[in-house]
Amino acid sequence: MGDRVETVARLAQWRIDNLGPSSYKKSDPFKVGIWTWFFSVVRNTNRYLYIHLFPEPSRLSKEQPPLARFILRVSIAGSSRSFHISPVQERLLRTHDDFVWPVDTTFVGRFIIDVEFLDLKICPLNGGEASSVWPSDENSPLVASRSISLRCLSRMLDEAIHADLTIVTTDGTLRAHKAVLSASSPVFQSMFHHNLKEKESSTIHIEDMSLESCTALLSFLYGTIKPDDFVKHRLALLGAANKYDIGGLKDFCEESLLEDLNSGNVLEMLNEAGFYQLHKLKKGCLAFLFEFGKIHDIREDEMNTFFQHADRELMLGMFQEALSISNPA
Secondary structure, three states: OOOOEEEEOOEEEEEEEEEOOOEEEEOOOEEEOOEEEEEEEEEOOOOEEEEEEEEOOOHHHHHOOEEEEEEEEEEEOOOOOEEEEOOOEEEEOOOOOOOEEEEEOOOOEEEEEEEEEEEEEEOOOOOOOOEEOOOOOOOOOOHHHHOHHHHHHHHHHHOOOOOOEEEEEOOEEEEEOHHHHHHHOHHHHHHHHOOOHHHHHOEEEOOOOOHHHHHHHHHHHOOOOOHHHHHHOHHHHHHHHHHHOOOOHHHHHHHHHHHOOOOOOHHHHHHHHHHHOOHHHHHHHHHHHHHOOHHHHOOHHHHHHHHHHOOHHHHHHHHHHHHHHHOOO
16 A cells, blocks of 8 residues: 555545654645645654644645644554554644654554544634534535525525425424425325325324424425534434435435544444445445444444444444455455
8 A cells, every 4th residue: 555545534544564763754645625635754763753744735725724623543554452642633734844743652664644633624814713624515415505596495484485384293393385395305295296184284294303303304405404403413314315205315414424424423323324225324434443443442332232233234244344354355
């Protein structure tokens, strides 16, 4: 692999084949967020290994420098233990010299260096408030809501203008429009097209969702959902997308869950991936755990709880992934 860096979600990992007692190496570029990044390591004659993390010098990093919150880890290749983990760092990174982590070690040979970005924010040069790159990603489900037509739909929902449908949730009711729901879901369309009770009563029962989660679902369908609400309710939205066959919503939820993958939620995300058949999320979780070695960060009680509830196919996938890592072709 040499100088190549592998990435999954917000994690980047650099495997160094050989680092001698006095040497310098720089990684190939890798992309996380909207920036291209590099690692470099310097080992001089003393016992310290100096690790640098920095964005590619470019117009983007000059005009929109990243304010990064991250953790670094250094491991010995082939070993299950991490022998150095940095504290949580929060730095404005523009050049090679903005962040350097001295690691006290005399070890030489094959290293693994990885960085997990907890957040990445754009730091405006005019001194305004920094904003995270992830909620405003160009693939966000909110992009179309900027149009005039969707602002009109927002008014229709908020003010129940010509609403012709009542939705009953676990803890309250909402008003909506049959046409919007029918256009969003073939399941809803079938309810209102055939002579079912929903057509006659103009009422549907969504009693597996709370009023708040169902409000988030309608906001998505009408194009007005806020980023924080999408993240807060994405598991409920994922369930609704699966139940009502809502085009696009399932994919958005999967991408959002994959983007937020970390050691604290990877088992939960793997379980959701198995239940809803989210192949990209499942692949990302397995890579995170085994290819990137994060399986060693999971507590034993968490793993035992996971195995008690995981289905057979999911456990088989984990076993096969572990075998492929321990016995590479």
